[in-house]
Amino acid sequence: MPDQLATSIILAPSGRDTQIASSLLREAGIPSEAVSDLPTLLRTIGDDTAFVVLTEEALHNTDLKPLSEWILQQASWSDMPFLVLTQRGGGAERNPAAGRLSGILGNVSFIERPFHATSFISVAQTAMRGRRRQYEARARIEELREQERRLQTALEGGRLGAWELDLLTYELSTSSICKAIFGRLPDEPFAYPTLQASIHPDDLQGMHEALAATIETGVGFVAEYRVIWPDGSIHWVENRAQLLRNRIGVAVKLVGVSVDFTERRKILEQQRHLNELLEERVAARTAELEAAHEIVLAEAAQRRKAEDQLRQVQKLEAIGQLTGGVAHDFNNLLMVVLGNLELIRKAVTSEARLVRLVDGALQAAKRGASLTQRLLAFARRQDLQVKAVDLRKLVTDMEDLLRRSVGPMIVLDREMPENLPHVLADANQLELALLNLAVNARDAMPDGGSLKIALAEINVAPGDKELSAGRYVLLSVTDNGKGMDEDTLAKAVEPFFSTKELGKGTGLGLSMIHGLALQLGGSFSLESVLGSGTTAQLLIPAVEGDVVQMDMKDSSPVIMPDKQPRRILLVDDDILIAMSSADMVTDLGHDVVEAHSGAEALEILGSDQQFDLLITDYSMPGMNGADLVNAARRLVPDLPVLLASGYADLPAGVQVDAVRLGKPYTQDQLAHEISNALQP
Incomplete structure (x- = not known):
């Protein structure tokens, strides 16, 4: 609380003590307020009171119980300073009444009269400094409470159950969400023995080994196991925790979170089962289908890798779930807007101005629909049609479109060696990603320049932290435009971040490409120097063996709109x-x-x-x-x-x-x- 809001209170009903104390405090820059008796003091005193000045005689023959109760009921951060003016000092041997006041008032300073003005001001300023420290403590307590509230909101939003395990007593504390993950009600007791009893017998040993390893080495506790609910149903739970030690290094507590990933586990098991069946069928085929067999195996391996990455990156999964709901709500809203605008467009064909306004609104609504697709792409929730793609052919086929997109002031160059392996990807999404990169490069070169699209085969060795070992094809797009500084480069892939002017971009283009790369099991990176240009690199896993060519044209019959009233x-x-x-x-x-x-x-x-x-x-x-x-x-x-x-x-x-x-x-x-x- 600012000093100007903190006021001292003076209770000195007799003599000139009130005038003297008020004058000295005013000289020290401390506002004060005089009261006539103890009840008035109790009505006036509060959190915005800096300290209280009392005379010893003002408390004689007075019931001090209300004052004592007020002192005991102060907030945890508050310890109100009292300055007592006495005739005989504050020592118990000289002034027994002062000793009794010390026990009642707690934070009390005695000033023996007559006193020097400097002494009184010094004691008052000391009390003010102490009160300021109390206000600072209150602010820190409130800040801690706000941080705790935010943490609890985040845990509830992510359906994460918080828990703590005392390693000395093995006393377990759990949140209501954590209890729900284990099939218990919020008010139901849930001790550590109950936790152990709920774990599937086949998984209990693994949990104990993980716990022992954490206590011994200090590594993060990670355990996945099956849990048997009271109704007999089986659920999969993932636990992660950090070890806390005391000042002498003894492990005293585990603090962590739990999450129910039963549904995700079921999906993974179903996919594994389908992959096993697929491998059995492929193994039974003849030698003529050997190439197709290798493609399917590579696709299955790539899919398993993508599933492992999705399972480890829980943050992106939560964003994906949120994005799916947001996209659904946006699509419903846009459904109403698009439908009504189309009908209005038919009704206002004779009004040129209204036609122009409706057409503009229709374009904006369609851009909104495109935005939801980009959100899904960033969150890796889009439905990819993964096939073997010849990147060299894809770039060649797009050359005319790319030249029209970047304009005549930009020289387009290609560097694409022969015999590049095919990649497992969604051709349509790759075309969109390449077009996005080309347009970004064009915007970075408003006065013209050069744009180079290059392909290269890359081999990733075992032990790479981000990518699985194997062959990859690198698609790079390099321009000699404005470039980006370090701060801009660090934020470039973040969703909705854009350096373009308002209305020129959504800030989702690079985020979409980043999400696509991760979903395909590859990576996306940017290299840029301010004033020297930017290079975007999209790394995609290659397909081993020969590739069966696929006709990408839609051969489905054209269905004419139904004219008969229905x-x-x-x-x-x-x-x-x-x-x-x-x-x-x-x-x-x-x-x-x-x-x-x-x-x-x-x-x-x-x-x-x-x-x-x-x-x-x-x-x-x-x-x-x-x-x-x-x-x-x-x-x-x-x-x-x-x-x-x-x-x-x-x-x-x-x-x-x-x-x-x-x-x-x-x-x-x-x-x-x-x-x-x-x-x-």
């Missing part, structure tokens, strides 16, 4: 989305009946009404879209279904026989997918 049941719990989608379908010439829940839709289907098509959202409370489709098929077995969702993909394990439609969608896309769903 009767359609549209289901969406969001009123705005339902209204917008219904208007779009009605504008296509169809008859629409709306329902805002799965139960309402089933009630309509159970009536005598007949429908040609069911369009339903996936994410709805009570009954999701997949459950609704299964229930609707029991009522109307041959009913075509169009399933819309704002998620990048449906949750693992969800199987539904329906045509998929990703949000946000345009009216043309809606018309196309309606025709697709109605195909016999």
Whole structure:
């Protein structure tokens, strides 16, 4: 608290003590307030009181119990200073009453009258300095409480259970989230023996060995084991902790967190099982398929490596979960905006200004949809179509597009040796990444320059901390533009960081490339010198053996939009989305009946009404879209279904026989997918 807010209080009801003390304090720059009696003092004193000046006679024949109770009830940081003016000093041998006051007041200084002004001011300033230290202690306590609150919020947001284990008494302290991870209620006792009893017998020895190693060597405690809940279900729990030692080096405590990764474990086990089956089938094939066999093995090994990396980097996984929800909500909002804008665009064709405004809004909404895809790419939650890709051919095919993108003032050079191995990647995402890097280089060379795209084969030796051993193909993009300083380079890959002016970039381009590289099992790095240019390097694992060429063109038949009026049941719990989608379908010439829940839709289907098509959202409370489709098929077995969702993909394990439609969608896309769903 600033000094100007701290005020001293003077209780000296007789004589000139009040005037003298007030004058001296004012001379020392300390504001003061005089009170007439002890009850008034108790009503006035508070946290903003610097100290209290009392005369010994003001406390004679007075009940000091209220004052004593106030002193005992002070906050932990507070120890109110009292300055007592006496006639006979403060020693118990000369002034027994002063000794009694010392026991009651606690932090007390006695000033014997008559006193020198310098002595009084010195004692007052000492009391003020002591009070300032108390205010500083209060600030530190409040700061610690705020840090503790933030830590607790972070733990709750990440579903991390906090715990502490006293290694001297083996007393276990756990948070409510930690108890929930072990299948216990928040108010249920959970001691260390209970913890041991809940661990699967086959995993108990491993946990003890990890604990012993931590106590002996001080390495971080890491243990994964199965936990048997009281209901008999089995869950996987990962524990991480740090060892704390006392001043003489004795291990006294483990402080850590627990996380339930049962679902992630199930997914990994399913993928391992599928990989094993795939390897068995590949092993049974003939020699003519040996090359394809090697590709599948390489793909499986790369997938396992990506899974291991995802399991270790929990921070990015949490960001990915958050991003998926954010992208879903954005897609739902953009669905309403795009649908309504398209309908408005049709209605205002005669107003040039309104057409221009609506077109601008449509472009902004589509950019928003693109932004959600970039968020998913950064969080490594996008659905990649991984295939063998010839990077040399990919760059060659993009040359015209790259030259148009960078403009005539920039010289484009290529350095691509023959016989480069193929890589396992998503060709579309690689094209987007290369285009992003080229555009960034162009923006760094506003007056022109040179841009070099190079490919090279790199061998990574065993023992590398970031990459698995093996062959990689390096794609580098080098410009001689402005470059970046060290601070900018350190932040370049962070999401939403951009050096471009407002409206010229989202700050997600490099983040997207970084996420793509990690998802593919490679790496992405930047090298830059201010004023000398920048080099971006994308390292992608190579495919061993020969590669079967794949036709990347879409050979699926073209489906013409359905022109025949249909009767359609549209289901969406969001009123705005339902209204917008219904208007779009009605504008296509169809008859629409709306329902805002799965139960309402089933009630309509159970009536005598007949429908040609069911369009339903996936994410709805009570009954999701997949459950609704299964229930609707029991009522109307041959009913075509169009399933819309704002998620990048449906949750693992969800199987539904329906045509998929990703949000946000345009009216043309809606018309196309309606025709697709109605195909016999």
